[in-house]
Amino acid sequence: MDPYxxxxxxxxxxxxxxxxxxxxxxxxGATRSIVVSGVSAIAPNHAxxxxxxxxxxxxxxxxxxWLVLEIAxxxxxxxxxxxxxxxxxxxxxxxxxxxxxxxxMLASAGGLLFGFGSQxxxxxxxxxxxxxxxxxxxxxxxxxxxxxxxxxxLAYFFRKNWI
Amino acid sequence: MNTRIIIxxxxxxxxxxAAMLPKTKNSSIQLKADELLREMKRQxxxxxxxxxxxxxxxxxxxxxxxxxxxxxxxxxxxLPGAINIPLKELLDPEWAPYVDQISQKNIFYSNGTTLSSxxxxxxxxxxxxxxxxxxGGLNKWFSTIIKPEFPATSAxxxxxxxxxTRKAASQxxxxxxxxxxxxxxxxxxxxxxxxxxRVQGGCS
Amino acid sequence: xGPIVPLFNVSNEINLLFAFIIGLGFGFVLxxxxxxxxRKLAGMFYGYDITxxxxxxxxxxxxxxxLIFLNFMGLIDLDIIYxxxxxxxxxxxxxxxxxxxxxxxxxxxxxxxxxxAIGKIDAMWFVAGSIAGIFLFGEIxxxxxxxxxxxxxxxVKISNILGIRDGYFALLLIIVASIMFWIGELxxxxxxxxxxxxxx
Numbered sequence: 001m002d003p004y005x006x007x008x009x010x011x012x013x014x015x016x017x018x019x020x021x022x023x024x025x026x027x028x029g030a031t032r033s034i035v036v037s038g039v040s041a042i043a044p045n046h047a048x049x050x051x052x053x054x055x056x057x058x059x060x061x062x063x064x065x066w067l068v069l070e071i072a073x074x075x076x077x078x079x080x081x082x083x084x085x086x087x088x089x090x091x092x093x094x095x096x097x098x099x100x101x102x103x104x105m106l107a108s109a110g111g112l113l114f115g116f117g118s119q120x121x122x123x124x125x126x127x128x129x130x131x132x133x134x135x136x137x138x139x140x141x142x143x144x145x146x147x148x149x150x151x152x153x154l155a156y157f158f159r160k161n162w163i
Numbered sequence: 164m165n166t167r168i169i170i171x172x173x174x175x176x177x178x179x180x181a182a183m184l185p186k187t188k189n190s191s192i193q194l195k196a197d198e199l200l201r202e203m204k205r206q207x208x209x210x211x212x213x214x215x216x217x218x219x220x221x222x223x224x225x226x227x228x229x230x231x232x233x234x235x236x237x238x239x240x241x242l243p244g245a246i247n248i249p250l251k252e253l254l255d256p257e258w259a260p261y262v263d264q265i266s267q268k269n270i271f272y273s274n275g276t277t278l279s280s281x282x283x284x285x286x287x288x289x290x291x292x293x294x295x296x297x298x299g300g301l302n303k304w305f306s307t308i309i310k311p312e313f314p315a316t317s318a319x320x321x322x323x324x325x326x327x328t329r330k331a332a333s334q335x336x337x338x339x340x341x342x343x344x345x346x347x348x349x350x351x352x353x354x355x356x357x358x359x360x361r362v363q364g365g366c367s
Numbered sequence: 368x369g370p371i372v373p374l375f376n377v378s379n380e381i382n383l384l385f386a387f388i389i390g391l392g393f394g395f396v397l398x399x400x401x402x403x404x405x406r407k408l409a410g411m412f413y414g415y416d417i418t419x420x421x422x423x424x425x426x427x428x429x430x431x432x433x434l435i436f437l438n439f440m441g442l443i444d445l446d447i448i449y450x451x452x453x454x455x456x457x458x459x460x461x462x463x464x465x466x467x468x469x470x471x472x473x474x475x476x477x478x479x480x481x482x483x484a485i486g487k488i489d490a491m492w493f494v495a496g497s498i499a500g501i502f503l504f505g506e507i508x509x510x511x512x513x514x515x516x517x518x519x520x521x522x523v524k525i526s527n528i529l530g531i532r533d534g535y536f537a538l539l540l541i542i543v544a545s546i547m548f549w550i551g552e553l554x555x556x557x558x559x560x561x562x563x564x565x566x567x
Contacts, residue, residue, distance in 0.1 A: 003421035004170045006400035010422060011429020013392040018434060019442075020385045022362035022370030023449040025393055027476035028501075031494070035501045052508035066386045073390020074397070074477065075484040081398035082485030090486040093405055095563075107405070107489040110472015111479070111496020112503070114465050118476060119504040120515060121461020123451065125469075126393075126477040128458075130423065132451040134430030136524045136533055139451035139458050146462020151470040155412035158470050162409045163560060167421075167552060171545040174428055178541040181435045181534030361522070362373055362449045 014134055023066070024131025028118035030071035033062040052119075098161055106161060121146075208283060209298040210270055212307040213325075216332040219243065227267045231282045232274065242272065242304070243336065250278050253285060263291050272297035272304075308332050369443040394481050403482035404567045405473030405489060412470060414558030416567070417551040424544040431537050455518035472496065 017024055036056045040047040047053045056062055082088045094103035118124040121143050123132070129147060132140015202208065210218075218226055219242075228245035230237050237247035248258050250273075262269060269286075271279040271294065279296040286294050297304065306312070311329035314322045368374060372382045400422050401407045410416025437443040469475060474482065474493045482490030504511070526533045 001399040001401075002166050003400060003418045004166050004425050006396055007422040007425025008170075008429050009396045010393070010400070010426035011433065013389060013396060014426060014430040015433035015437075016392070017385075017389045018430070018448050019369040019371065019437065020389070021372045021382055022447055024430075025389070025477070027480065028497070031476055031497050032501050035498055035505065038498075039502070039505070050505055050508070051512065052505040064383070066383065069383045069386040070390035070393070071480055073387040073392075074394035074480050075390075077391035077394025077396075078398040078403060078481035078484035079394075080391075081395045082403060085399070087398070087403065088485050090488065092488045093567075094489065095406065103489050104492050107472050107474070107492040108496040108499075110468045110470075110474065111493035111498075112468070112500040113496075114468030114472060114475060114493075115497030115500025116504045117461045117464030117466075117468055117500075118497070119461070119501055120457045120511070121465055122454065122457065124465065124477065125423075125475040128451055130427055130430075131449075133427040134434060135448065135450045136431065136526050136536060137451040137453070138520070138523045138525050138528055139453035141525060142453070142455075142458045143451075143462045143465075146459050147466045147469060150463045150466025151412055154467055154470045159413065161471075162406065162473075163413050163415070163563065167548050170425065171548065174425075174432075174541045175538075175545060177432050177436075178428075178534070178538035181432055182532065182538040184435065184439045184532070184534045186532055361447055362370065 010130075011134070014131065018134075021066070024127065024134065025070070026067045026123065026127035026131065027071060027074070028115070028124040028127060029065075030067040031115065032056065032119065033065050033068045036062045095162055097163075102161070202287070203284075208287075208295045210295050211298045212304045213329070215242075215270065215297055215304070216308050216329070216336075220332060220335055225267055227261060227269050229261070229269050229271050229282070230273070231271050231278045236274070240301075242301075245272070250282055253282055254289075262286060268293050268295055270295045270297055273300050275300040275302055309337060368441065369437070370448055373447055374444070393477070394484065397478060397481045398485065401567065402478040403485050403487060403490070405482065405487070406563060407567045408475075408478060409470070409473045410560075410563070410567075413560075414554045415560035415563055417555055420547060420551050424547065428537070428541055428544060431533075431540070435534050435537060450522040450524065452522050453520040454516065455520060457515050457517070460514065468500075 014024055033056065036047065036053050039050070039053055040057060040062070047057060062068075079088075092100045092103055094100055098106075114124065121128055122139070123129070123143060125144075125147060128140055129144035130140075133144060134140075228242050230241050230245045230247045231250045231253065232247075233249045234247055237245075241247065246261065248261070252258060253262060271282040273279045273282075276296060276299060279300060283294050283296050299307075308329050311326055311333060314326050371377060372385065397403070401418055402422070407416050408419055411419035434443065434445065434448075438445050465475075472479075472493050474490055476494075476497055479490045479493040479497070483494055508515070524533070526536045529536065
């Protein structure tokens with residue numbers, strides 16, 4: 001699909017989200033709900049005593065939240081799109097210059113950083129940057145510039161992994 | 164590249180239009196002027212003296228009488244169980260629990276209908292619900308209930324029945340036991356109206 | 368008049384249903400745009416594929432214009448919709464850490480779920496990593512709390528800070544984005560990598 005068209009469609013999904021529910025998109029919050037549910041299931045006392053996690057413990061399961069349902073939709077929507085376009089394939093996607101194993105290590109490390117950073121930044125590219133920019137929030141713009149600026153700045157040092 | 168140019172042109176055009184739009188402040192809760200006028204014409208928010216007497220005698224707990232005159236007039240005379248919120252203090256935060264709630268009917272009253280109507284328009288405009296006024300005010304109250312008009316001898320039986328009811332009500336409000344009713348008046352803790360609050364969102 | 372859920376006291380179940388449907392659209396479009404490939408996402412930073420730039424800014428602008436026009440037509444109340452709260456320090460530091468995560472991992476949380484959905488194993492490891500990262504944050508939160516909560520400015524909008532109308536800022540952003548698209552497409556030609564573009 002042409003990227004510009006995809007962008008317009010994504011913008012319309014975002015708009016629909018605002019019109020229907022008053023909030024924009026998000027992703028890192030869903031992962032956090034998964035973490036909180038997991039911690040609470042394995043070690044409930046620890047979850048209740050944790051300064052950070054206890055904020056997200058409610059009467060109902062943390063999994064019954066807006067973002068978790070949204071991410072469930074994302075997974076299914078992505079799957080349907082992949083199935084329709086014939087892109088379903090179980091594989092490790094990596095540059096021919098590195099090994100699969102290295103790619104997995106990099107992906108995990110990247111995930112670790114992104115997960116950590118998303119909590120500190122109160123959002124990720126979907127929740128803070130994209131949604132934030134659409135509402136003209138200063139937080140959205142600052143986070144967006146920080147993410148992309150840093151990625152550009154560090155790109156040179158990781159080039160061997162990509163090109 | 165073609166798509167890029169088309170998209171850029173569309174975006175710049177729409178953006179130019181957007182830049183010229185004035186800053187609209189919508190209040191999803193504010194009534195529009197014509198809706199307000201329609202309500203006023205229908206007069207559904209007016210409670211008559213007879214209806215009020217009925218509610219008070221039955222000790223209906225769902226009403227709250229609000230005297231919107233100043234405190235001097237209130238001290239001189241007020242309807243049983245009424246609280247005093249002078250019109251100019253109506254929007255003060257200390258009165259918010261009484262005015263801005265959805266559990267009780269607020270009945271504004273004053274000597275006539277000028278002040279109480281103003282109170283009604285003010286609160287309706289902001290979006291508060293459950294507000295009514297006493298039709299005719301205290302003046303009508305006196306001439307209808309406290310001192311009901313003695314019907315002419317040729318009047319139909321309904322008019323006599325009404326007179327009897329009003330006379331009985333007058334007894335209720337002015338008789339020897341009238342003062343006790345003041346203490347027994349029930350004022351329920353109000354349930355606040357849900358205010359316009361921002362949605363929680365983002366990844367939080 | 369929108370937004371519908373808060374104004375019409377819609378039940379939580381329906382709100383969650385909306386979330387699911389919106390997610391379907393979100394995931395579908397992301398995958399259609401090709402964001403289920405880390406090499407495509409990373410292409411933004413090496414010049415051979417600027418899809419990220421095109422999609423991201425077009426989406427933000429569409430959303431922005433949409434909100435402005437709907438507000439003008441009285442169809443949405445901008446006082447109720449969510450606006451991100453600005454904590455200066457944590458926004459910037461969090462953004463920097465996320466930027467590092469982006470260039471190393473090649474995904475962001477939303478795209479990682481989309482990619483995992485079509486079978487990308489590296490995306491699944493990214494998700495696992497982000498779970499670990501969030502857990503780590505939670506565990507050392509007491510040390511970070513002061514940074515996390517510092518410099519709170521409220522839910523400020525750029526147009527208010529600059530003192531201009533929303534639409535005016537939107538136009539400025541559109542002009543900047545149009546220039547970026549033009550430069551980006553020139554860069555794509557210059558840093559072309561057929562071998563990669565063929566595979567992703």
